């Protein structure tokens with residue numbers, strides 16, 4: 001790709017958040033450049049589920065995932081020690097699962113088709129005075145967007161590196177060649193860890209495990225989930241094990257002067273929510289609007305609003321972490337009163353109000369006391 005000396009918006013990092021930010025800014029008419037140290041299709045440890053909101057956001061961005069490569073998700077199933085409970089997404093809503101590399105390639109193709117200047121295998125080495133530094137040149141930019149992931153260097157360079165975070169969790173994922181047995185996103189609750197299983201395209205299931213133990217690896221931890229272990233027994237693995245750190249991380253500030261952060265660079269929600277991609281896409285749409293008005297404070301406000309619900313749900317779900325007795329009681333209540341699970345899931349995907357949540361939370365609490 002031809003290197004120009006200036007651009008309206010320079011996006012550092014071409015992962016899902018950076019590409020979404022580039023697409024949204026280009027849709028608003030900006031000249032956009034993206035640089036990433038890697039080349040498509042970039043893979044990453046991910047549960048590979050897209051919640052219903054993510055689908056709406058992708059439509060807004062004009063991104064159409066290839067139909068043969070996606071699976072439709074009808075809802076969520078929790079499993080623990082022989083118990084299970086499940087709920088559908090609210091009526092008319094569905095999720096999707098897609099291999100991370102397919103998602104990345106599709107986003108990159110959409111950005112390219114819109115005329116985004118994509119610089120792959122180009123590491124950004126610094127930013128200064130409306131300039132972005134690559135190894136061999138500097139590019140002037142009116143706006144600089146840090147989309148360089150959870151360990152963002154842009155965040156450090158822009159002096160935005162002040163944040164609070166929950167205890168870190170360590171996650172690993174791998175794919176298995178096995179016919180998907182469900183159209184639900186499954187969460188297996190173990191004593192000190194959870195496993196997530198999602199159909200990830202035809203004939204393939206993505207499994208991720210998260211725990212607070214940095215030493216725990218997939219093979220070892222799967223034995224904690226006998227039902228899942230049985231399903232995967234003998235199945236060929238189709239990807240290498242990949243790890244990542246997961247946490248709720250909230251930044252004090254998201255922008256300084258002409259630099260704004262997006263995606264994992266701008267804070268994270270624990271992997272248990274399955275909301276990281278959804279958030280990135282919705283943030284991208286809000287950021288592009290703010291670039292048009294030149295008001296990044298508006299972006300920060302919108303970003304905080306978008307993060308509230310997933311952060312809350314992550315905390316609520318992680319109350320179960322390491323408490324097997326509570327997990328069993330909760331599953332008994334959710335199975336016995338499926339309407340509570342449906343309402344909680346509706347809140348999780350932004351389709352019911354905090355009042356509804358409070359009422360159902362009280363019913364759940366009462367159920368736990370009396371179970």
Ligand SMILES: Cc1cc2nc3c(=O)[nH]c(=O)nc-3n(C[C@H](O)[C@H](O)[C@H](O)COP(=O)(O)OP(=O)(O)OC[C@H]3O[C@@H](n4cnc5c(N)ncnc54)[C@H](O)[C@@H]3O)c2cc1C
Pocket residue numbers: 012013014015016017018035036037038042044045046047048049050051122123124125147148149150153171172173208244245246262263264265271274275276277278280
């Ligand atoms: C185990 C796990 C499971 C998850 N499951 C789900 C799920 O099921 N659903 C969901 O929605 N979310 C999930 N998430 C969250 C989701 O994966 C992240 O929120 C998402 O990857 C964020 O994308 P990003 O573009 O911000 O960051 P990244 O994907 O990390 O991309 C950052 C990019 O920046 C580039 N980069 C970094 N530094 C530089 C530099 N100096 N110069 C140039 N390029 C640079 C990197 O090469 C990379 O391509 C999960 C997360 C984990 C850890």
